[in-house]
Amino acid sequence: MQEIRKRLTKVEERINYIGQVKGSADWGNIDSVAQRFKGVQDAIFDLSAEQMAEKIHNLEEELAFLEERAEESLTGMDRVRIVRSPLRFSLKDILENVYEDYTELGGEEEDSIDASMVCAKATVSAIIKGKTVTQQVMVIGHEKGHGEEYRNGGCSKPWGNEKALRFMMVAQTEGIPIHSYIFTPGSFPTEDYPGAGQQIARNIYAMTKLEVPIISIISEGGSGGAEAIGCSDYRLMFSHGYYSVISPEGGAAIEGKVREGEKIPAEMVESCAERLKISAADNLRLKTIDRVVDEPVLGAKRDDFEFFKRIKYEMIRATDEVVLKTKSLRAFRNYEMKLKRSTKEFGDDAHIDVSWELNRDELARLLDMRSKKYRQMGCEGLCTKDGILGCLANRVKEKSSKYFYNIRYDLLHSHQKQVKQVMHDVTSESSAVIKHVTGPLAGIFGFFTRKPDTERLPASRDLDREELYDNTYTSPLANEDRTITCPNSEQSGCKDLWVPDLYGQFGGVCENCGHHFPLEYQWYLKNLFDRDSIREFNSKISARNPLDSPAFEKRLQDAFKKTGRRSAMITFDARVHGVEVVVAMLYSNFRNGTVGATEGEKFVQAAERARMMRRPLLSYVHTTGGIRIQEGTLGVTQMPKCTMAVREYVDAGGLYMVVYDNNSYAGPVASFLGCSYYQFAIRSSRVGFAGPRVIRDTTGEDIPPDYHSARNALKRGHIQGIWDRREFRTNLHKSLMTMGGKSLYYR
Amino acid sequence: MSQHDTVNYEAVLSKFREDPFTYVDIHAMHTGQIRFHVHEGDQVEGLTGDFRHIKGTLLCELTRERNQKPIHCTTKGEVSFVNKDLDGKFVQAGEKIMTIRHPLKKREIIEQILRKVLVPFAAPEKAKYYFAMDIQSRIEKFGQRSVSVKAGDELFTMSLMKRDTPVFYAGESGLIHSVYFKQGQSMEQGEPLVGICPPEKIAVVEKVITRVKAEWE
Numbered sequence: 001m002q003e004i005r006k007r008l009t010k011v012e013e014r015i016n017y018i019g020q021v022k023g024s025a026d027w028g029n030i031d032s033v034a035q036r037f038k039g040v041q042d043a044i045f046d047l048s049a050e051q052m053a054e055k056i057h058n059l060e061e062e063l064a065f066l067e068e069r070a071e072e073s074l075t076g077m078d079r080v081r082i083v084r085s086p087l088r089f090s091l092k093d094i095l096e097n098v099y100e101d102y103t104e105l106g107g108e109e110e111d112s113i114d115a116s117m118v119c120a121k122a123t124v125s126a127i128i129k130g131k132t133v134t135q136q137v138m139v140i141g142h143e144k145g146h147g148e149e150y151r152n153g154g155c156s157k158p159w160g161n162e163k164a165l166r167f168m169m170v171a172q173t174e175g176i177p178i179h180s181y182i183f184t185p186g187s188f189p190t191e192d193y194p195g196a197g198q199q200i201a202r203n204i205y206a207m208t209k210l211e212v213p214i215i216s217i218i219s220e221g222g223s224g225g226a227e228a229i230g231c232s233d234y235r236l237m238f239s240h241g242y243y244s245v246i247s248p249e250g251g252a253a254i255e256g257k258v259r260e261g262e263k264i265p266a267e268m269v270e271s272c273a274e275r276l277k278i279s280a281a282d283n284l285r286l287k288t289i290d291r292v293v294d295e296p297v298l299g300a301k302r303d304d305f306e307f308f309k310r311i312k313y314e315m316i317r318a319t320d321e322v323v324l325k326t327k328s329l330r331a332f333r334n335y336e337m338k339l340k341r342s343t344k345e346f347g348d349d350a351h352i353d354v355s356w357e358l359n360r361d362e363l364a365r366l367l368d369m370r371s372k373k374y375r376q377m378g379c380e381g382l383c384t385k386d387g388i389l390g391c392l393a394n395r396v397k398e399k400s401s402k403y404f405y406n407i408r409y410d411l412l413h414s415h416q417k418q419v420k421q422v423m424h425d426v427t428s429e430s431s432a433v434i435k436h437v438t439g440p441l442a443g444i445f446g447f448f449t450r451k452p453d454t455e456r457l458p459a460s461r462d463l464d465r466e467e468l469y470d471n472t473y474t475s476p477l478a479n480e481d482r483t484i485t486c487p488n489s490e491q492s493g494c495k496d497l498w499v500p501d502l503y504g505q506f507g508g509v510c511e512n513c514g515h516h517f518p519l520e521y522q523w524y525l526k527n528l529f530d531r532d533s534i535r536e537f538n539s540k541i542s543a544r545n546p547l548d549s550p551a552f553e554k555r556l557q558d559a560f561k562k563t564g565r566r567s568a569m570i571t572f573d574a575r576v577h578g579v580e581v582v583v584a585m586l587y588s589n590f591r592n593g594t595v596g597a598t599e600g601e602k603f604v605q606a607a608e609r610a611r612m613m614r615r616p617l618l619s620y621v622h623t624t625g626g627i628r629i630q631e632g633t634l635g636v637t638q639m640p641k642c643t644m645a646v647r648e649y650v651d652a653g654g655l656y657m658v659v660y661d662n663n664s665y666a667g668p669v670a671s672f673l674g675c676s677y678y679q680f681a682i683r684s685s686r687v688g689f690a691g692p693r694v695i696r697d698t699t700g701e702d703i704p705p706d707y708h709s710a711r712n713a714l715k716r717g718h719i720q721g722i723w724d725r726r727e728f729r730t731n732l733h734k735s736l737m738t739m740g741g742k743s744l745y746y747r
Numbered sequence: 748m749s750q751h752d753t754v755n756y757e758a759v760l761s762k763f764r765e766d767p768f769t770y771v772d773i774h775a776m777h778t779g780q781i782r783f784h785v786h787e788g789d790q791v792e793g794l795t796g797d798f799r800h801i802k803g804t805l806l807c808e809l810t811r812e813r814n815q816k817p818i819h820c821t822t823k824g825e826v827s828f829v830n831k832d833l834d835g836k837f838v839q840a841g842e843k844i845m846t847i848r849h850p851l852k853k854r855e856i857i858e859q860i861l862r863k864v865l866v867p868f869a870a871p872e873k874a875k876y877y878f879a880m881d882i883q884s885r886i887e888k889f890g891q892r893s894v895s896v897k898a899g900d901e902l903f904t905m906s907l908m909k910r911d912t913p914v915f916y917a918g919e920s921g922l923i924h925s926v927y928f929k930q931g932q933s934m935e936q937g938e939p940l941v942g943i944c945p946p947e948k949i950a951v952v953e954k955v956i957t958r959v960k961a962e963w964e
Contacts, residue, residue: 705798
């Protein structure tokens with residue numbers, strides 16, 4: 001009887017699960033199966049054990065058929081529901097069933113700084129040549145089950161991500177691989193110190209050059225939260241998981257322009273989930289992941305013990321593969337691995353003898369491969385309009401520039417620098433000796449031939465007085481004969497401002513309270529840089545509609561027409577008081593400054609150019625609304641890709657500065673912008689991770705109106721200063737000189 | 748027995764029971780053409796949100812030099828009067844355009860009674876007032892009811908005709924119990940700005956509050 005009861009419970013669980021996954025209790029003929037189940041359950045005391053067993057068997061067969069059918073017709077939203085099911089396996093199940101032993105680090109269960117992020121030192125063993133070989137790994141991942149009440153749904157807070165980073169560093173110190181498990185719908189959108197975006201940026205920045213193999217696997221990959229621990233050498237994904245730029249509900253609300261508080265129609269959410277291409281198969285096609293790990297029908301659950309063996313096998317194999325690629329002696333093992341991969345077999349004896357310890361050369365190779373991997377990511381989502389000849393000419397130009405700058409800086413400049421250093425030391429030494437001898441005589445001579453004060457050298461602020469604004473440019477906003485009210489008029493008693501004065505003479509700044517009204521990006525091009533110094537490059541790289549979203553195609557065409565440009569990023573060489581810089585500028589007019597594959601590629605190329613030409617790199621963010629959701633995960637992968645470019649540029653000695661203006665939110669701030677050591681903001685701008693509506697929707701709590709203000713960003717240490725727009729040029733020049741030093745490319 | 752102990756609570760409370768409303772007149776803040784968005788009898792919302800950052804109902808729009816200035820309601824209640832004759836016409840600054848009838852809450856009744864009980868410090872002139880920097884920083888640091896003032900202290904900065912003049916407190920020493928003005932808002936001459944409570948009268952103030960809390964539903 002006990003066995004019968006167990007089977008009945010399991011049947012009931014399966015019926016409910018199908019209903020949950022398909023989002024309706026009457027999908028297929030599941031309701032009639034449920035009714036029959038009820039009949040069988042009620043007859044438990046009327047029927048014999050054999051009769052009951054037979055009836056349950058019939059139900060089980062029917063359910064198996066229904067599950068197959070449900071699996072065949074899985075939609076994007078079905079996958080989201082599978083992942084969100086409480087029956088789905090979670091990190092704790094993996095730690096218990098995949099690893100031999102583990103110790104949780106940085107807190108345990110609810111007594112943890114952030115229980116949604118679990119870090120554990122674990123051992124994993126494999127049978128190689130009949131012997132058990134045990135190796136250590138650092139397991140880092142999100143946990144949403146096993147104590148749901150304190151797991152925060154797997155949404156890590158900044159301190160949870162910081163904990164992850166801390167133990168990644170431990171793994172680096174100890175030289176053990178990292179296994180990263182992504183089970184998060186997204187990061188918790190709080191600006192409490194250091195801010196969600198800042199911490200994610202720090203994590204990605206560190207992971208780009210972390211000197212250990214990193215293997216990640218995605219079950220629920222929600223945008224920035226996933227990237228915080230997802231920048232890896234090998235990216236796996238569970239076949240029934242999802243990896244997305246935004247939750248389908250959030251995406252539908254934005255695309256359908258649904259007002260806050262209104263219910264989003266279910267069909268809209270369903271179609272958005274399809275358009276976002278969130279499934280494992282879609283992501284494999286887009287090359288944002290490397291391999292899919294097959295799950296049982298309708299996804300694995302907590303008691304699918306056979307599946308945990310598969311996870312163990314896949315994680316060990318992926319680690320082996322990454323490590324093996326760095327080894328010089330690997331041909332036969334590589335071949336064997338490929339052979340085993342093709343047979344799809346797995347088991348305890350399916351492993352190959354690969355030691356996970358790496359020497360310096362192998363580590364360098366590992367980092368180089370990681371760099372190349374991310375450099376290629378997302379290139380599906382852009383197109384260039386150069387044509388074959390244009391491409392060829394560009395490549396020749398690029399190569400020749402590279403050689404020119406290599407000779408100029410690496411060979412001549414470095415040689416010259418060394419000679420200068422030696423000469424400086426020699427003259428300093430000799431002057432110290434001569435000073436003792438000639439000092440008294442020089443003193444007497446000086447007394448008799450004293451001159452008035454020497455001439456003062458011009459300070460950088462004096463330079464600006466020569467040319468504060470480009471007088472030839474007036475904002476078109478000034479061409480209106482009307483007044484405007486300052487938003488601070490109630491608190492600060494500001495008088496109405498006459499528009500031609502405001503946007504002309506006052507540079508868009510309220511003369512009473514200093515509030516900065518938004519200005520078009522052209523104003524900055526004209527007033528920030530030296531006259532006629534701007535030389536744009538890569539203007540022909542064009543944004544695309546890589547996921548073939550029908551509505552987005554028209555919006556994209558409208559953006560091309562409206563702006564006369566091909567993307568939301570302008571990259572150019574320019575000068576600020578004679579200092580040559582490479583600038584990457586995100587501007588609001590084109591899709592609200594969102595970042596997709598094109599913008600990511602342009603940014604990376606700008607960073608490479610700055611590195612090649614030994615120039616400072618400036619990111620001026622006129623506005624950015626985050627990652628372009630219509631590009632799905634191709635957009636999300638721009639976060640690690642661009643951060644990798646920044647890291648390599650900074651490691652090579654470059655000076656990278658970011659200046660935020662108007663509104664800067666989400667993915668870019670949580671990656672390649674937020675990782676800069678030198679970030680500034682223009683007054684009245686807002687900087688943050690998630691906008692007010694997202695915060696209200698996610699946390700259910702309202703935020704103060706000044707939550708994202710530049711002043712708060714300064715208080716929590718996100719930015720280093722707030723600049724007045726009218727002093728932008730002076731401050732930028734001053735910062736370039738202060739932060740960059742004499743050579744501006746300081747190592 | 749002091750003046751404050753002699754307040755006739757019964758008379759004051761019965762007055763509030765008879766007409767438990769306050770009437771907020773809305774005036775044109777400057778000249779312009781007005782266009783109403785509400786009618787008499789409409790229910791209107793004041794500022795809402797945890798931080799009182801969500802604007803209230805749009806009452807009307809004043810267009811001046813092609814600048815449309817929306818006037819939002821700051822008090823919850825009912826529109827009891829609208830000067831309909833002005834709709835679409837040019838109004839002068841300061842002209843009364845509508846009245847909002849606001850049902851008084853227990854807290855507001857306490858505030859109104861406190862005005863009678865506390866020692867008021869009135870606006871010396873029609874002007875905008877700000878707390879003096881020292882007082883403001885003490886309020887921010889310790890909270891309003893922990894800041895004491897004595898005669899001769901610089902209490903306010905009066906902003907009038909582009910001139911900022913310090914205003915010194917004159918009266919009994921005590922704590923700033925209530926603030927009746929919004930910083931930067933123009934206040935009429937003689938309007939109370941703050942209510943000062945001498946330390947020995949705290950007991951009387953508490954008595955008033957307890958009584959209203961107990962007697963008012």
